[in-house]
Amino acid sequence: MTADRRSSQWYAGTDRNAYIHRAWMRRGLPSHAFDGRPHIAIANTASDLTPCNSHLDEVAESVKQGIWEAGGVPMNLPVVSLGETLVRPTAMLWRNMAAMATEEMLRANPIDGVVLLGGCDKTIPSLLMAAASVDLPAVVLPGGPMLTGTFRGVPLGCGTDVWRLSEEVRAGTLSEQAFLRSESSMIRSRGHCNTMGTASTMACVAEALGTTVPGLAGTPAPDSRLLEGAHETGRLAVELVERDLRPSALLTRGSFLNAIVALAAVGGSTNAVVHLLAIAGRLGVELSLDDFDRTGAGVPLLVDLQPAGRHLMEDFHRAGGLLAALREVRDLLDPDALTVTGRPLADHLDEARIWDETVIRPRDQPLQEAAGIAVLYGDLAPSGAVIKPAAASPELMRHRGRALVFDSIEDMHARIDDPDLDVDASSVLVLRGCGPKGYPGMPEVANLPLPAKLLERGVRDMVRICDGRMSGTAYGTVVLHVAPEAAAGGPLGLVRTGDPIVLDVEARRLDLDIPPEDLARRQPSEAMREAFAAPSRGWERLYVDHVMQANRGADLDFLVGSSGDAVARESH
Incomplete structure (x- = not known):
């Protein structure tokens, strides 16, 4: 076992503790799984009660293949999953709990790096907050948007058209029967919302931060290229461990400013504001509410997607995706901010092209000249x-x-x-x-x-x-x-x-x-x-007593900053 590998603290040696750790993991694992190979957790938010993430177990299998191919040992690690459409009173109540639980499980277990597998709104933010806090090599894999459904020949924007159609019912311009008939058309396939809602926004933001394989965000969930990207992500996770590239070194102020530029260019969700502030707070990166205005307010809106425009995520991917949009505002990006590839984000824009200018507008033909938050x-x-x-x-x-x-x-x-x-x-x-x-x-x-x-x-x-x-x-x-x-x-x-x-x-x-x-x-x-x-007890009591305001990212005050990956005590 490689002595400087984190997992070697559990597996290396001939004493009783090492014996126990290896023996209990030898359920099909070969002996060479403990010879110094990086052990990579797949922080997996798959859940039948998070419908947008219900396909992630399949995606995780491709991640595993990539990890094995690169010489690592994959470990599926189910973590707290928050389904935006189901949990009451609101998924945001548990974002910090999910981040804290994931952080603690990453720290407590014998792993050297992690793939952050999420999709629905709060899952990617909570995973990034956790990774920032434990500071192990990490890479994000977004689960991807659903395909476009249609009703009466008209494309439906998941979420956006729910609000629109329900208001038409209340206005008396659409019958309740027609509204209910549209229900089976709204969700056509696996994947998260197909508008530029929070899920799609956070996938794009994660890529702009440099935490995903460049070009992967926005790949539709049923698209075979997502599984190809998952395989590549697994390989990359092993490489990150070998290079010891951690969130604290990767995510700089420039990375966050790039994310703000991307947020404006794609017309992304306001929820990204509280999530980015919380992630930055975990890293100790200086970021304030005013940075969203100073950096993003003058950025042109280039992506014509609902709810700010007309098209949907399947169109965005076909038209060139995030990299094509960012190429148009390349001059606004920090040229030195790195990605998980080890190269700057700006270097990945050279070959990006807009393939449909009705979906992604050229810089000189924006939907709006200045449309950032x-x-x-x-x-x-x-x-x-x-x-x-x-x-x-x-x-x-x-x-x-x-x-x-x-x-x-x-x-x-x-x-x-x-x-x-x-x-x-x-x-x-x-x-x-x-x-x-x-x-x-x-x-x-x-x-x-x-x-x-x-x-x-x-x-x-x-x-x-x-x-x-x-x-x-x-x-x-x-x-x-x-x-x-x-x-x-x-x-x-x-x-x-x-x-x-x-x-x-x-x-x-x-x-x-x-x-x-x-x-x-x-x-x-x-x-x-x-x-x-x-509340008198439980998580709600802890939350109300310690949550900060929206301008601080609505994180808990005692979770600001990073605690690192060290485990203080041996278990046996």
């Missing part, structure tokens, strides 16, 4: 809030309207379709109590439904403000991640129905137009406070 400050967001201009209505980017306040998600559901609701198209819908502490877990509710009475009149967008998140597949003029949240004493908790609110995205402002002395005299509403989460 905008960061707002003001009376209502002292620590910041974000808006995605690419998914918003241009005419609402500068707006003044009367607040209509909902004290909780339940309050919103109870009143939003009330025909007597005092609301018009110029109103600003405010939903609070949905931040990291308040709900808890910061659910995807910021794109709250429009009042039925306005939908019936043809209104399809309004300014909405929330301390929660929204799905990456959603759209609209939505200000979200407001910090501090209402449950942390933020001024959003003091807004009253009828207060004038001013949104000015160009000026980066979100303000409450009332005298400061009037605001200072106010107390938070009792209904809002009664709706806040107050």
